[in-house]
Amino acid sequence: MSQIENVLHENRHFPPPRDFAAKARLGREEDYQRMYKASLEKPDEFWGRIGRELPWMQPFTKVLDWSNAPFAKWFVGGKLNASAVCLDQHVLGPRAHKRAIVWEGEPGDTRTLTYAELHMEVCRFANVLKARGVKKGDRIAIYMPMIPEAAIAMLACARIGAAHSVVFGGFAAHALRERILDGGCTAVITADGSFRRGAVQALKPQVDEAVQGLAQVHTVLVVQRAKNPVDWVKGRDVWYHDLGSQVSVECAPEAMDSEDLLFLLYTSGSTGKPKGIVHTTGGYMVGAYLTTQYVFDLRDEDVFWCTADVGWVTGHTYIVYGPLANGATLVMYEGAPNAPHQGRFWELIDKHRVSVFYTAPTAIRTFMRWGDDVPARYDLSSLRLLGSVGEPINPEAWMWYHRTIGRERCPIVDTWWQTETGSILITPLPGVTSTQPGSATRPFFGIEPAIVDEHGTELGPNQGGYLVLKRPWPSMLRGIWGNEERFKEGYWKKYPGWYFTGDGARKDEKGFYWILGRVDDVINVSGHRLSTMEVESALVAHAQVVEAAVVGRPDAMTGQAICAFVTVGKGETPDDALREALKEHVAHEIGKLARPAEIRFTDALPKTRSGKIMRRLLRDIAAGVETVGDTSTLEDYTILARLRHDED
Ligand code: PRX
Numbered sequence: 040m041s042q043i044e045n046v047l048h049e050n051r052h053f054p055p056p057r058d059f060a061a062k063a064r065l066g067r068e069e070d071y072q073r074m075y076k077a078s079l080e081k082p083d084e085f086w087g088r089i090g091r092e093l094p095w096m097q098p099f100t101k102v103l104d105w106s107n108a109p110f111a112k113w114f115v116g117g118k119l120n121a122s123a124v125c126l127d128q129h130v131l132g133p134r135a136h137k138r139a140i141v142w143e144g145e146p147g148d149t150r151t152l153t154y155a156e157l158h159m160e161v162c163r164f165a166n167v168l169k170a171r172g173v174k175k176g177d178r179i180a181i182y183m184p185m186i187p188e189a190a191i192a193m194l195a196c197a198r199i200g201a202a203h204s205v206v207f208g209g210f211a212a213h214a215l216r217e218r219i220l221d222g223g224c225t226a227v228i229t230a231d232g233s234f235r236r237g238a239v240q241a242l243k244p245q246v247d248e249a250v251q252g253l254a255q256v257h258t259v260l261v262v263q264r265a266k267n268p269v270d271w272v273k274g275r276d277v278w279y280h281d282l283g284s285q286v287s288v289e290c291a292p293e294a295m296d297s298e299d300l301l302f303l304l305y306t307s308g309s310t311g312k313p314k315g316i317v318h319t320t321g322g323y324m325v326g327a328y329l330t331t332q333y334v335f336d337l338r339d340e341d342v343f344w345c346t347a348d349v350g351w352v353t354g355h356t357y358i359v360y361g362p363l364a365n366g367a368t369l370v371m372y373e374g375a376p377n378a379p380h381q382g383r384f385w386e387l388i389d390k391h392r393v394s395v396f397y398t399a400p401t402a403i404r405t406f407m408r409w410g411d412d413v414p415a416r417y418d419l420s421s422l423r424l425l426g427s428v429g430e431p432i433n434p435e436a437w438m439w440y441h442r443t444i445g446r447e448r449c450p451i452v453d454t455w456w457q458t459e460t461g462s463i464l465i466t467p468l469p470g471v472t473s474t475q476p477g478s479a480t481r482p483f484f485g486i487e488p489a490i491v492d493e494h495g496t497e498l499g500p501n502q503g504g505y506l507v508l509k510r511p512w513p514s515m516l517r518g519i520w521g522n523e524e525r526f527k528e529g530y531w532k533k534y535p536g537w538y539f540t541g542d543g544a545r546k547d548e549k550g551f552y553w554i555l556g557r558v559d560d561v562i563n564v565s566g567h568r569l570s571t572m573e574v575e576s577a578l579v580a581h582a583q584v585v586e587a588a589v590v591g592r593p594d595a596m597t598g599q600a601i602c603a604f605v606t607v608g609k610g611e612t613p614d615d616a617l618r619e620a621l622k623e624h625v626a627h628e629i630g631k632l633a634r635p636a637e638i639r640f641t642d643a644l645p646k647t648r649s650g651k652i653m654r655r656l657l658r659d660i661a662a663g664v665e666t667v668g669d670t671s672t673l674e675d676y677t678i679l680a681r682l683r684h685d686e687d
Contacts, residue, residue: 049434053441054473055450059423063470064336071471071481078484079510085485086113086513090325093364094128095119096294099321103511109531109538110518111511112298113322120292121301122165122198124324125363126158127292134339138368141342141391142187145234145374150187154366157191159288164188164195166286167279171258173226175200175293178303180224181349182206182215182246184233185373188262188279189349190359192228197301197320200293204303204315207350208233208240210630212248213577214313218305219249219256221315222520226258232265236378243269250275297321303520304352306458307561307570308529315520316352316458324364326462326514330483331361334452335395336424336469344370344388345397345426351567352458353428356514357397361462376402381409385417385444396444397426397454401565401597403436408596411443419444424469426452429566430598431554437476455479455554457540458568459530461514464488465552478551485512490546495534498545503555506544507537560654562591562599569601569633571654577628578603581621583611588644588652589635592661600636602661604644613640637661 060066065074078085083102090099090113099117120127129135139157142150152160173179179201183189189205196203204222206215219227227250232241243261247270250256261269262279295301301320305313331337343362347353362369370391376384384406388396406414425445427437432453441451451474455465464486465479472480482488489497490504498504515538519526533539543555557563560571571589578587586606591599605621607613618638626634639661645653 049475049477052473052475053450055470056448059450060470064333065468066470068471071468074484075482079487082485082510086325089329090114090117090321093119093124093324093328096123099297105511108511108536109527111322111515113513114297114325117297117321118294119297119321119324120198120295121320121324121360122161122194123292124328125194125360126154126161129154129366130158134366137366139363140187140190140369140371142371143373143387143391144186145237145378152187160187160191161194161198162290163283163286163288164191165198165290167260167282168195168199168201168226169290170282170286171226171260171277173199173201173258177201177226178204178222178224180204180206180215180219180222180227182208182227182229182242183262183349184208184230184240184242184264185348185371186230186233186262186264187371188230190371193302193349193355193359198290198292200295200299202300202302204305205350205355206305207348207630208242209348209350209632211627212245213628214630215245216249216253217312218315219253221305221312222303223255225255226260227256228260228262230262230264231269232267234265234374236375239265239267241267241269247272295320298517302355304355304458307568307573308525313570313573314522314525316516317518317520318461318514319517322513322515323461324360326512327356327361328364330462331357331365331367333468334454334463334466334483335397335426337362337365337367337395339366341367341394342370342392342421343367343395343397344391344393346372346384346402347399352461356462376405377409382413382416385414385419388419388422389417392421394421395424395426396422397428399429399566400427400432400436401430403427403432403440404596407436407439414443419446422449424452425449426454428454428456430563431556432477434476441476450474453477453479455552459516460512461516464508464512465554475551478553480551482552488552489537490544491534495537500548501545503543503545505558506540506542506552506554507534508540509537562589562601564591564599564601564632565597567632573629574601574603574625574633574635577625577633578605578621580628581624583607583617584621586644588654588657590654590658590661592658594636601633602637602639603635604639604641604657606641606644
């Protein structure tokens, strides 16, 4: 892996700038050591104290119940409401008229919502959901563009005790349908469309296709954004603005048990269909609240911009719940980074005086390619802290981010976490940690990671192994929706008592973690996990395909790119036209993100005698092809396949 080589030679250190450390929430190494030690030695005391900073409707009586591991209960007996944590506590205090959301549409239209206004809009939305019969315990699918109503809808669900299941707006109808079915969602919240790269991107047709014939879905609630024409199913479909104008803007928050479901969020695993990761209310909110505060060193005057889509966990925790729980001002942007020009993000930072900026390595690499002169045109002096998430950041991209965006003034927090972990777990603390390009550095409070070998033996410094977490943490997943076995099997069985992350990593002599990426058959494209299985199923569903194997190969832009090995049926012609048709087919079935970068036809796939496709071999082939150019022929693969058969 090229990443391993890169990091091995990395010996640059970037201590926090003195003036940053002086003003930081945590500015001295001793403070981190003291708090970290306390969090491990007296976890109940530590988490109890942090937990009590949230406005509970009924106090919790016990911090952690781990007696039924791996099913954790945090803040046992407590009652709270996530939307009240995000809104009501601020509306009652000095932040009532502080800006909560500063939104900008791709065409340049803007909307600002203060905490008081956001509170009102969330109550209105909650009342609309109620009017449509949505109640506590229901699951509601949200398939939205990046408009304020995406966040409002999530908070409205939380307010009335319904769980949201946000599906990324870039996913195709089939993927949406699968998630609606798995979660048993009874309503879908969507928009007519949104503006993306200068055009209207419709959303309603995908929803129509996804819910066709599904009796379980009684309502499709449509927010008007792009005013594009939409098909309408009478009785089922409702315009949000029609109902919204008829309901009250007051709605008391439901008292939720700390362990009541807050949301489902689907993520890819190595086998089978996507997993509905279960997050509950109390622990998740404590994790979101605390990490936002310390990792981003949040202050009241900050303007925080996390560029993720609300359809991913980063959008859940660091657009909606974390910043709002802290009473922050957040920026939300609808469109693409290059619409109408490549300086759009820097223009937004300049215009809205963004002080904390959180994005993904894949975006940073794209900006690098666009050239230094683009950000150079803007005033980025409002920035004081930068963040990265989603995949290992290569040191070149880190250095570019540091120089060209941070102008060598801003610390960078490279934050490691997962959909399952709910919040950031391995990260620098910007006032304390001397960072190194490519390292997520050290565990956050209460987190006890380790690097182990196949048998669970802890490895020494700089030995690459599996990353595990040795104790539970508040925002951890509580399960996989409807599949207890898969939860136990996938995360807890390999190393009993420890959480298996599925990532490879090493720890250096000073205790810094260097994440090496996924060790399973999951591909990380642009910081988003995709399961090889899902792409394979889509390919095999195509009439001309008999077999398919999908692997990731290194890609300079997207981190990993999808390479598919495909065997076509007898009499079919494996040509460029079919190649294009298959790419389109996958994009249509799953979404553009899953579109294979490369399709290679082969008349046989390398398999073990038991019939398992040898993906490791295909990965090598896919990676090799990238470096030496396209020298492959059909025969090569057949020969390899035969060779492997003989060895087996
Ligand atoms: O492999 C790790 C990578 O992204 C995976 C989690 O993906 P997902 O659940 O989609 O959540 C992404 C946003 C939290 C991890 O298992 N990953 C995430 N952050 C980093 C990372 N790899 C290296 N460095 C990171 N900072």
